[in-house]
Every structure is written in C-alpha cells, then in structure tokens.
Amino acid sequence: xxxxxxxxxxxxxxxxxxxxxxxxxxxxxxxxxxxxxxxxxxxxxxxxxxxxxxxxxxxxxxxxxxxxxxxxxxxxxxxxxxxxxxxxxxxxxxxxxxxxxxxxxxxxxxxxxxxxxxxxxxxxxxxxxxxxxxxxxxxxxxxxxxxxxxxxxxxxxxxxxxxxxxxxxxxxxxxxxxxxxxxxxxxxxxxxxxxxxxxxxxxxxxxxxxxxxxxxxxxxxxxxxxxxxxxxxxxxxxx
Ligand SMILES: *Cc1c(COP(=O)(O)O)cnc(C)c1O
Numbered sequence: 001x002x003x004x005x006x007x008x009x010x011x012x013x014x015x016x017x018x019x020x021x022x023x024x025x026x027x028x029x030x031x032x033x034x035x036x037x038x039x040x041x042x043x044x045x046x047x048x049x050x051x052x053x054x055x056x057x058x059x060x061x062x063x064x065x066x067x068x069x070x071x072x073x074x075x076x077x078x079x080x081x082x083x084x085x086x087x088x089x090x091x092x093x094x095x096x097x098x099x100x101x102x103x104x105x106x107x108x109x110x111x112x113x114x115x116x117x118x119x120x121x122x123x124x125x126x127x128x129x130x131x132x133x134x135x136x137x138x139x140x141x142x143x144x145x146x147x148x149x150x151x152x153x154x155x156x157x158x159x160x161x162x163x164x165x166x167x168x169x170x171x172x173x174x175x176x177x178x179x180x181x182x183x184x185x186x187x188x189x190x191x192x193x194x195x196x197x198x199x200x201x202x203x204x205x206x207x208x209x210x211x212x213x214x215x216x217x218x219x220x221x222x223x224x225x226x227x228x229x230x231x232x233x234x235x236x237x238x239x
Contacts, residue, residue, distance in 0.1 A: 004042060005049035007230050008033075011213075015224065018217035029217055032081055032206070034227030036061065037234045040068035046230060047075055055102075055225050057084030063097045083165070083206075083225060085139050092116045095158075100125040102165040102206050102225075105141045110153050117158035126153060127165040127206050128191075132183040140166060143187045150191045154198030163204030163222070164188040170211070177212055181219035188220070 011031060019026045034055040035043050043054055043065060056062030059082065066080055081100040086109055094101060095116035104110050104126045117124050128149050131140030141149055146164065153161045166184040171177040188205045208216025210229035217224065228234060 004045045004230060007232070008046060008049050008051055011226050011229050014213060014229075015217065018214040021214070022218045024217070029221060030223045032083075032223055032225045033230045034083065034209075034225050035065070035231060036084075036227065038231045040065050040072075042231055043069055043078065044072060044075060047078055051078075051230075052076065053079045053081060053100075055081040055083040055227075056098075059084065059086070059090045059093050063093050066097050088112060095124060098124070100127075100162070102127040103129045103139065104149070104153065105129040105131075105139055107149060107152050110149070110156055110159060114156035114158040119158075123158050123160040125162045125201075126159050127163045127204055128153065128161070129165045129167075130184060130187050132166060132187070133168050133180050143183065146187050147191055147194060147196075150194075151196055154196060160201055161198060162201055163206060164191065165204075165206035167209075174215060178215045178219060181207055181212075181216050181221070185220040 015029050016026045019029060032053045032055045033046050033051045036057040069078055080098045081102060082094050082098045083102045086094055086103055091109060091112040095113045096118060101113060101124055113124055128146050129140040130143055130146050131138045132143055150161055153159055164184065164187055168180040171180055184207055185205060192202055204223055205221050206223045206225060207221035208224040210226050213224040213226065
C-alpha cells in the first residue's frame with residue numbers, strides 16, 4: 001500500500017520532471033493538495049510529510065476540517081485554499097476561514113468576500129476563475145471578462161489579486177489539452193502585462209490536476225491542484 005508521503009514524493013517527481021521538460025526552474029510550480037472528501041487525519045498525514053497548502057471544494061466540509069486541524073497544535077498549520085463554487089450565502093464562511101480563493105468569477109462575490117473578510121486577517125488571496133472551453137452553465141468568467149474583473153478586484157481593500165485559475169474539461173488528445181491550457185495561460189499573461197496597478201503579487205496560474213499536470217506545467221502553470229494523486233481515489237458522497 002502506498003502512503004500519502006510516498007504519493008507526495010511521486011507527485012513532486014512528476015512536477016520536477018515536467019519543469020525540466022519545459023525548461024523551467026523546479027521551484028516555479030507549487031503543489032496544492034486537494035483534500036476534498038478526505039478526513040482531517042489524511043490532511044494531518046500530508047502536513048507531517050511536509051505538504052503545506054490544501055484545497056477544499058465544499059465550503060462546509062472545508063470549514064469543519066479547518067477547525068479540526070486548528071485543534072491539532074502539535075503540527076505546522078496548513079494554508080487553506082477554496083477551490084469550489086461559491087454561492088452568495090457562503091461568502092462569509094469563506095472570507096472568515098480560508099486564506100485563498102481560486103474561484104472568483106463575478107464581481108458580486110468578490111465584493112462580498114472583501115466586505116466580509118475580517119480586518120484582523122491578512123487580505124484574502126484570490127484568483128479569477130476563467131472558463132475557456134465550456135458553455136454558460138460552467139463556472140468561470142469568459143476570457144473577455146477576465147481583465148475587467150481583475151481590475152475591479154484590485155480595487156477591493158480586503159482582497160489581493162494573485163492570479164488566474166481554470167478547470168478545463170478533459171480533451172481527447174494531449175495536444176488538444178495543451179492548447180486549452182495555453183488559452184488559460186494567455187488570459188493570465190494578458191492581465192499580468194496589462195499595466196494595471198495592484199498587480200504586485202500577481203504570480204499564480206492555478207492549472208492542472210492529477211491527470212494533466214505535465215501539460216499544465218508545459219503551458220505555464222505555477223500551481224497544480226492534485227487530489228487523487230496525493231490522497232488516492234475519492235468515493236464521492238452524494239453531491
Ligand atoms: C477535485 C479537484 C481537483 C483535483 O482533482 P484530481 O483529479 O483528483 O487531482 C483539482 N481542482 C479542482 C477544482 C477540483 O475540484
């Protein structure tokens with residue numbers, strides 16, 4: 001049986017190899033361990049193996065897990081990233097408990113997160129979620145809307161704009177997958193090179209999962225979000 005620590009080593013080897021292949025420095029890509037559906041004990045095991053950043057999709061599940069980990073004073077505390085869709089009635093929970101949010105795709109959510117972020121905490125670190133391949137029902141703003149949303153976020157006092165995130169659908173070939181990742185990277189570059197004020201910490205392209213992390217790194221990802229590759233296969237509870 002493989003342990004979480006062994007899985008983490010394996011993912012880091014894949015990331016390093018992908019960086020080498022793309023002629024990028026090995027420290028230019030960070031690992032976000034996606035712990036959704038796994039318990040606090042699994043997060044603890046990963047944290048004790050050196051993993052620092054964890055991603056959660058379901059707000060209440062994440063908040064419960066954050067509280068459980070906070071109660072474990074004998075270990076390094078994780079940095080928590082919200083990577084799931086956010087309804088308006090969940091923004092306060094997110095603003096109060098998480099360090100990062102990758103899934104800001106409309107101004108109303110950004111405004112609520114800024115208003116509800118407690119003043120005693122560091123600004124919430126946020127990415128604009130873009131949808132480069134999907135229909136209107138998928139979350140994420142369109143590539144055309146991304147720059148304006150980014151600009152609006154830079155004006156919100158309790159948010160710090162960190163980058164762009166996307167969850168492209170799987171594609172039939174690696175070439176097609178790479179091309180979709182490159183469209184996301186182009187949105188990231190457009191904002192980075194826009195000359196907008198407030199981009200001093202804009203450094204994150206959140207792209208790639210267990211199955212496609214190499215292609216995401218080839219396209220320029222700086223943060224891969226890996227769930228099953230770290231924790232094993234998920235058995236989903238009813239959605
Ligand atoms: C579940 C999830 C992941 C991780 O997916 P794996 O295929 O298990 O690596 C990454 N990003 C988001 C937004 C997710 O919902």
